[in-house]
Amino acid sequence: xxxxxxxxxxxxxxxGGAGLRAAIEASAAGVSVxxxxxxxxxxxxxxxxxxxxAASLANVDERDGWRVHFADTMRGGAYLxxxxxxxxxxxxxxxxxxxxxxxxALFDRTADGRILQRNFGGHAYPRLAHVGDRTGxxxxxxxxxxxxxxxxxxxxxxxxxxxxxxxxxxxxxxxxERERGRFLVFRAGAVVLATGGTGRAYLITSNSxxxxxxxxTLAYDAGAExxxxxxxxxxxxxxxxxxxxxxxxxxxxxxxxxxxxxNSEGRRFMFDDIPPLYTDQTADNPEEGWRYTQGDREARRxxxxxxxxxxxxxxxxxxxxxRGSPHGGVFLDIAWIGEKLPQAEAHIKRKLPSMYHQxxxxxxxxxxxxxxxxxxxxxxSMGGIRVHAETQMSGVPGLFAAGECAGGLHGANxxxxxxxxxxxxxxxxxxxxASAFARENPAxxxxxxxxxxxxxxxxxxxxxxxxxATDVGPYRLQGELQEVMQGGVGIVRSAESIQAALDEIGAxxxxxxxxxxxxxxxxxxxxxTALDLHNLLTVAEAIARAALxxxxxxxxxxxxxxxxxxxxWGDANLVVKKAPDGDMIVSRSPIPDIPEGLRRIxxxxx
Amino acid sequence: xxxxxxxxxxxxxxxxxxxxxxxIHEGMVVLDAVRRIQADQAQDLGVRWNCKAGKCGxxxxxxxxxxxxxxxxxxxxxxxxxPITVEPMKSFPLVRDLVTDVSWNYEVKRRIAxxxxxxxxxxxxxxxxxxxxxxxxxxxxxxxECFLCQDVCHVLRDHRLHDRFIGPRFLVHVAxxxxxxxxxxxxxxxxxxxxxxGYCNITKCCTGVCPEEIQITDNAIIPLKERVADVAxxxxxxxxxxxxxxxxxxx
Ligand SMILES: Cc1cc2nc3c(=O)[nH]c(=O)nc-3n(C[C@H](O)[C@H](O)[C@H](O)COP(=O)(O)OP(=O)(O)OC[C@H]3O[C@@H](n4cnc5c(N)ncnc54)[C@H](O)[C@@H]3O)c2cc1C
Ligand code: SF4
Ligand code: SF4
Ligand code: FES
Numbered sequence: 001x002x003x004x005x006x007x008x009x010x011x012x013x014x015x016g017g018a019g020l021r022a023a024i025e026a027s028a029a030g031v032s033v034x035x036x037x038x039x040x041x042x043x044x045x046x047x048x049x050x051x052x053x054a055a056s057l058a059n060v061d062e063r064d065g066w067r068v069h070f071a072d073t074m075r076g077g078a079y080l081x082x083x084x085x086x087x088x089x090x091x092x093x094x095x096x097x098x099x100x101x102x103x104x105a106l107f108d109r110t111a112d113g114r115i116l117q118r119n120f121g122g123h124a125y126p127r128l129a130h131v132g133d134r135t136g137x138x139x140x141x142x143x144x145x146x147x148x149x150x151x152x153x154x155x156x157x158x159x160x161x162x163x164x165x166x167x168x169x170x171x172x173x174x175x176x177e178r179e180r181g182r183f184l185v186f187r188a189g190a191v192v193l194a195t196g197g198t199g200r201a202y203l204i205t206s207n208s209x210x211x212x213x214x215x216x217t218l219a220y221d222a223g224a225e226x227x228x229x230x231x232x233x234x235x236x237x238x239x240x241x242x243x244x245x246x247x248x249x250x251x252x253x254x255x256x257x258x259x260x261x262x263n264s265e266g267r268r269f270m271f272d273d274i275p276p277l278y279t280d281q282t283a284d285n286p287e288e289g290w291r292y293t294q295g296d297r298e299a300r301r302x303x304x305x306x307x308x309x310x311x312x313x314x315x316x317x318x319x320x321x322x323r324g325s326p327h328g329g330v331f332l333d334i335a336w337i338g339e340k341l342p343q344a345e346a347h348i349k350r351k352l353p354s355m356y357h358q359x360x361x362x363x364x365x366x367x368x369x370x371x372x373x374x375x376x377x378x379x380x381s382m383g384g385i386r387v388h389a390e391t392q393m394s395g396v397p398g399l400f401a402a403g404e405c406a407g408g409l410h411g412a413n414x415x416x417x418x419x420x421x422x423x424x425x426x427x428x429x430x431x432x433x434a435s436a437f438a439r440e441n442p443a444x445x446x447x448x449x450x451x452x453x454x455x456x457x458x459x460x461x462x463x464x465x466x467x468x469a470t471d472v473g474p475y476r477l478q479g480e481l482q483e484v485m486q487g488g489v490g491i492v493r494s495a496e497s498i499q500a501a502l503d504e505i506g507a508x509x510x511x512x513x514x515x516x517x518x519x520x521x522x523x524x525x526x527x528x529t530a531l532d533l534h535n536l537l538t539v540a541e542a543i544a545r546a547a548l549x550x551x552x553x554x555x556x557x558x559x560x561x562x563x564x565x566x567x568x569w570g571d572a573n574l575v576v577k578k579a580p581d582g583d584m585i586v587s588r589s590p591i592p593d594i595p596e597g598l599r600r601i602x603x604x605x606x
Numbered sequence: 607x608x609x610x611x612x613x614x615x616x617x618x619x620x621x622x623x624x625x626x627x628x629x630i631h632e633g634m635v636v637l638d639a640v641r642r643i644q645a646d647q648a649q650d651l652g653v654r655w656n657c658k659a660g661k662c663g664x665x666x667x668x669x670x671x672x673x674x675x676x677x678x679x680x681x682x683x684x685x686x687x688x689p690i691t692v693e694p695m696k697s698f699p700l701v702r703d704l705v706t707d708v709s710w711n712y713e714v715k716r717r718i719a720x721x722x723x724x725x726x727x728x729x730x731x732x733x734x735x736x737x738x739x740x741x742x743x744x745x746x747x748x749x750x751e752c753f754l755c756q757d758v759c760h761v762l763r764d765h766r767l768h769d770r771f772i773g774p775r776f777l778v779h780v781a782x783x784x785x786x787x788x789x790x791x792x793x794x795x796x797x798x799x800x801x802x803x804g805y806c807n808i809t810k811c812c813t814g815v816c817p818e819e820i821q822i823t824d825n826a827i828i829p830l831k832e833r834v835a836d837v838a839x840x841x842x843x844x845x846x847x848x849x850x851x852x853x854x855x856x857x
Contacts, residue, residue, distance in 0.1 A: 039654070041712060042751055043662045098732055104721035104786065106740050106747060113734030131744065137661065138747060148712075149720045156709075179701055208656040242633020248659045353748075358659060361678050363633070475645035519650030523702045526649030 001455040003174075003183035005446070008034035008153070009438040010431070011173060011186045013160050013215065014194030016044035017136075017423030018403025018430070020143035021096075022192045025431025027150045031438055034186065035147075036155040036175060038210050042144045045196050045208045046423065049136025050251035050354065052118055052128030053424075054417030055093035059114040061297060064125040066090040070598070071605035073418060075277065076122040076307050077382075077411020078555040078565075080228065080573060083594050084389035085409040089418070089425050096424035097129050105142040107131055119256040119293060121305045122415040124281065124605075126295070133251050133354050139420060158184060160214070161531060162454040163191065163222040163399065166444040170222070170398035174454040178528065181521020183455050187446055189438030192392075192430045193219055193385060193401040198232075198539040202378035202490070203482040206238055206249035212532045213539030215405035219385040220538060224394040226576040227407040227589070229383035229539070230546035231556045233414055234491050236311035238377025240329035245362045247377040250332065250355060252416045254372075255304040257351050258293040259334035260286070261315070262371070263323035269330075270303035273314055278306055290340065309413045309556045312376040316491055319375065329375030335368055344368065376491055380419065382410045382556065383543070386575060391433035392426055398437055402430035412555020461517045461530045474515055474529035481508055481536055489544050494561040498548045505544065509537050541584055546574045549586045610681065611689040612639055614651070619700050625689060630681050636692060637665055637676035640704070652703035660817060663752030667704050668693045673754040673815045695757040708753055714772050718780060719796065723788040739787040746782035746826055748818045749775065755812035755822060761805045771802035774812035774822050781826035784833065798834045803827070 009031035012019045019035055026033045037044060058064040070090035074081055097115065101107065107129045108116040117126040131138040148154070157178040164172045164185075172187040195215030199207025220226055237250040255261075263269050274282050281300050283289040289302025304311065315330050325331055334352070338344040345368040349356050352367070359365040359372060384407030385394050392400045403423045410418060461474075472480075488501025512533040517526040552566035553559050572588045579585045594602075608630050616624045626643045637655055644651045656662040658677045665676040670684060670691055684690055698706040727733045755774040761767050772780075780797060783789050797803045810823045820826070 039656055039662075039664065040708070043656045043664050045656070047750075048657050048659065048661045101733065102723060102726075102731075104723070104783075104789075106735075106743060106786070109735055109737040109740055113736060114732065116737075131747075134661075134748065137750065141747065145715070145720065148716050154712075156712075179707075208658075208662070210656065243631060244634045244638040245658070354661065361660065362635070362680075473645065473649055475641075475649070479645075517649055523652040523705050524650040525644065525652060 001183060001452060003185050003451065003455065005185045005187060006034065006155075007187045007443060008032050009189050009443070010034070010192065010434045011036070011188035011190070012192045012194060013173065013218075014044070014196060014403070014405070015041055015154065016046035016194060016196050016403060017139055017143060017420060018427040019044075019192070019194030020140065020147050021424050021427030022194060022402055022431035022434065023152045024143065024147050024150060025428045026435040027152050029432065029435035031435045034153045034155060034188070036158040036160060036186070038157065038159045040156050041154050042140055044140065045211055046136050046140045048206075048208065048249070049139070049420055050133040050249065051120060051253040051256065052130030052135045052417050053093075053097060053139065053420035054120070054123060054127050054415065055097040055129055055421055056090065056127060057094050057097065057115055057117060057129065059110055060117045060295070061125040064127060066094075067601045068124050068605050069093070069127065071602050072123055073409075073415060074411070074602055076413050076415040078413065079411065079570065080555070080591065081411035082389055082408035083598055085426070087598060088389065088429075089409055089422060092425045093421040096421065096428065100139065100142055100424065103142050103146040105138050107138075118253065119301065119305060120252055120416040121255070121311070122307045123417065128256070128417040130253070132350070133253050133352050135420065155184070159528065159531070160218065161458060162450070163218050164447055164450055165222060165396070166447065168397055169441070169444065170396055171444045172446060174451055176458065178523055181524065181527070183458075185446060185451055187443045189441050189443045190398045190400060190434040192434045193399070193405050194403045194427065194430070195405045197381040197404040198543070199378045199381070201482065201485050201536050201540045201543065203479075203486040204238065204247040205378040206235060206247055207378065212535045214532070214535045215401060216384060216542070217535040217538040219394055219396070219399065219401060220542070220576070220578055222396050222399060223578065224396045224399060225386040226383060226542055227386040227573050228411070229542040229576055230550050230574060231382035231412050232378060232543060233308060233380035233382060233556050234312045234376040235379035236308055236315055236376055237332055237374040239363065240325070240373050240375040241327035242363060248358070248362070249377065249379065250372060250374050251352070254332060254334050254352060254355060255302075256293065257334065258290060258337045258340075259304070259332050260302070260336065261304050261311070262331045262333060263318045264325060265323055269318055269323070270306070270311065270314060274303055274306070275310060282306065307413055308416065312491060313558060315376055325373045327373050329373045331371040332374045333371040335370060380404065380414055382412065382414055383407050383546070390429065392430035393433060393437070398441060400430045400434045402426040412557065458531060461515055461527055463516070465514070465516060474517060474526055474533060477508060477512060477515060477533060478529060478536065481505070481540060484508070485540050485543070489540075489547050492558045492560050493547055494559060495548060496561075498544050502541065502544050502548070505537060505541050512537060542576045545584055545586045546576060549574055608686065610639070610686040612643060613689040613691040614640070614643070614704070615693040616651070616703055618702055623691065623693075630686065634681045635677055636669055636679040636681065636690070639681065640676060640692060652701065652705040654705055661750060663750035666695055666752045666754050666757065668695060668757075673757045675752060675754070675817050678817055695753070697757045697759070697763045698753075710768055711751070711753055711756065711775065714776050715779065717800070718772070718776060719791055719793065721783055721786065721789055722791045724790040733788055735787045743782050743785050743787070745820055746778045746785075748820060749778055750818060751775065752817060754815045754817065758811045758815045760809070760811065767802070767805060771805040774806070774827065776801070777803060777806070777830060778820060778822055778826045781830055784830065794834050794836070797830055803830055803834055806831070
């Protein structure tokens with residue numbers, strides 16, 4: 001099979017926030033850098049991020065600082081986080097945000113001209129730097145525009161399907177480009193995976209088409225470990241109507257700006273169930289909650305701003321008990337602030353312009369006058385490639401990971417805004433350490449037989465199969481998997497539902513191997529979808545196996561058959577790895593003791 | 607359940623329109639129908655999309671002859687008793703089906719001088735800015751790079767002056783840099799010479815198709831033309847002053 005070979009010192013797979021930040025850092029270190037991405041540059045999932053980026057700049061409330069941010073992140077993650085990553089993240093985020101500003105990003109301002117910050121769930125103080133509700137666009141455009149002037153080669157609409165190794169160490173990757181379907185082999189000293197999340201394994205999701213767990217699967221197949229896969233974040237507020245927009249995100253910024261959740265009886269049900277860990281910091285009446293959202297520092301946060309896992313469960317309860325909205329969600333109301341603010345309509349349009357636009361355009365709803373209907377949507381993968389906290393290197397020498405496809409930072413549940421800061425902090429670190437690794441370890445030889453094997457597998461969907469009936473096609477099969485995961489390994493799971501899902505995943509895997517697609521290799525989304533199936537099935541199985549193993553409820557993982565936290569599970573992560581015989585194995589990995597200094601911070605701030 | 611016919615361009619330049627029938631439901635957008643057709647009838651139908659929420663600018667196409675985002679075009683805005691035509695953008699070379707080669711746009715962007723900030727205002731290396739100054743540029747930074755404005759601009763679409771005119775999207779980009787509260791570069795010479803701002807004769811077609819409702823002509827291009835007129839005589843600037851109103855602030 002013919003292919004073109006391209007060489008870089010550092011190959012970065014993914015052009016979202018993490019990949020671009022890594023690329024900028026690596027190029028600053030003077031090595032040659034290539035970035036590949038499945039879509040056009042600037043279209044990666046990061047572009048959709050809305051509410052803001054978490055960093056303890058302390059511009060709005062000077063009580064904030066990295067220690068509080070660290071403690072909030074650990075508590076939000078139910079203490080399963082990699083504490084060293086949480087520490088680095090909290091310490092370095094402010095510098096990364098300022099740096100972004102020096103590259104041209106514009107954030108909303110305080111009265112004295114500094115970066116404005118807003119409230120978000122689980123953050124003790126207003127901490128999210130933002131630009132209205134299009135922070136992700138601002139961030140990706142800034143990185144993109146800054147990056148293109150630094151001599152980074154960008155290979156757009158190219159998908160990596162296999163990593164190559166020489167002995168233990170990474171040597172490159174096999175890919176195809178969409179336009180003509182040609183194969184490419186990248187030879188590199190180090191590879192950074194920055195491929196984003198896995199949300200497309202579920203039916204109702206806020207994620208873009210690209211979030212098929214490619215990096216997770218590439219790393220797993222190359223022998224790296226995955227961690228925390230059972231923790232899938234269901235964002236409490238996605239659109240539920242009309243059906244074709246189901247799952248599209250409604251930013252937490254709506255609640256940060258004073259939006260409230262109500263059931264069909266008009267009751268603010270979030271006041272009914274405040275977890276003990278948070279009672280001290282949560283308002284016990286609507287008036288206090290409102291004052292908090294308007295910056296009153298003596299007030300405590302409204303219960304709508306509790307962590308995402310908790311709010312999502314409360315919404316599911318209301319719907320299940322028959323108090324939902326007409327289309328199976330609950331009501332999210334920002335229009336009510338008209339009672340409080342004279343210029344409410346203009347205020348809402350200025351603070352939440354893309355939400356206003358989105359509802360007006362897609363649901364015919366004017367959010368300055370009417371409530372929105374919302375329900376949980378699959379949003380974020382806390383689980384990912386297990387990496388070293390400082391360097392972001394996985395267990396495979398030369399293979400790095402950053403951003404949503406890496407695991408560890410967020411533990412059992414991610415706080416809003418902590419992803420965009422994760423991308424910058426650890427994207428930078430990955431770029432820095434990958435370039436150092438590539439300098440010390442020049443590119444090694446490519447394993448031709450592995451390339452042949454990979455391209456052979458990729459072309460299989462075009463093979464003629466005599467007589468055999470072809471399956472329903474790649475899109476339908478993907479849809480079936482999404483239903484299996486939504487039903488069996490969704491917001492609330494049990495041993496029974498997970499086991500059933502695992503059985504189905506096994507059957508789908510067999511069918512996926514027989515998928516045939518029409519047409520040729522040129523810009524053929526049917527073929528591309530068929531190739532993505534292997535990744536989706538792999539992450540689906542990893543999520544399900546880890547979810548079956550963790551016999552407790554904690555953070556984003558809720559087991560109907562084990563409804564409570566179990567102390568015996570409080571000090572271990574789950575690790576998924578490919579056994580030499582190809583089987584997927586799950587094992588417990590004890591969390592190392594937290595140093596005294598960090599423990600004290602948690603006690604004082606937590 | 608209603609059915610509608612979608613007349614979709616298939617193939618390369620030598621391709622043809624093909625009709626597909628699809629069931630339609632309340633609240634559906636054109637992209638939903640295209641994806642349905644892809645799943646059931648035309649698995650290899652080439653189309654770009656990412657977010658399905660009007661945020662990434664990937665799904666640009668011409669629907670019933672108008673440049674639009676497929677994910678933000680609701681079927682109930684269109685007459686469904688006639689076939690709905692969906693075809694690729696015209697200003698760029700066709701790859702296949704609904705996919706065009708927009709790489710020219712990325713080359714143009716690379717040629718534009720990057721952001722160059724003034725020295726920090728504060729000892730800690732940070733800057734102070736007024737919200738009102740930020741707001742003015744915010745409008746331009748909302749651009750999702752869908753290139754619909756590039757598609758509709760006759761300087762590119764009909765006159766094919768791709769080598770002399772950067773197009774409305776990048777005039778918006780330059781305006782965002784020019785009016786950035788921190789940017790210290792003088793971009794007027796570049797605008798006049800390499801970027802061809804003079805070719806724009808403010809027909810406002812670009813403003814009409816922008817899904818982000820950016821006032822491309824009034825708020826970006828006209829002020830740029832004025833700045834250029836300050837350094838060099840620009841035959842259009844007189845005309846500009848006759849037809850324009852004051853650049854409106856958004857809201
Ligand atoms: C609607 C929405 C709103 C959000 N709002 C916020 C927010 O306000 N604050 C916050 O902190 N977080 C938010 N998030 C989460 C955050 O946006 C994501 O977690 C983050 O953007 C992920 O960035 P990334 O760089 O890891 O990956 P992505 O941005 O997903 O980029 C992945 C890249 O990898 C490429 N890629 C994937 N597979 C391959 C392959 N096989 N070959 C080649 N390239 C490949 C893709 O093309 C893409 O370029 C939000 C998410 C959503 C969906
Ligand atoms: S106003 Fe100028 S840029 Fe816009 S379409 Fe007309 S000629 Fe093109
Ligand atoms: S200015 Fe408007 S139409 Fe042009 S690319 Fe940007 S968002 Fe699209
Ligand atoms: S799919 Fe992103 S704008 Fe239409």
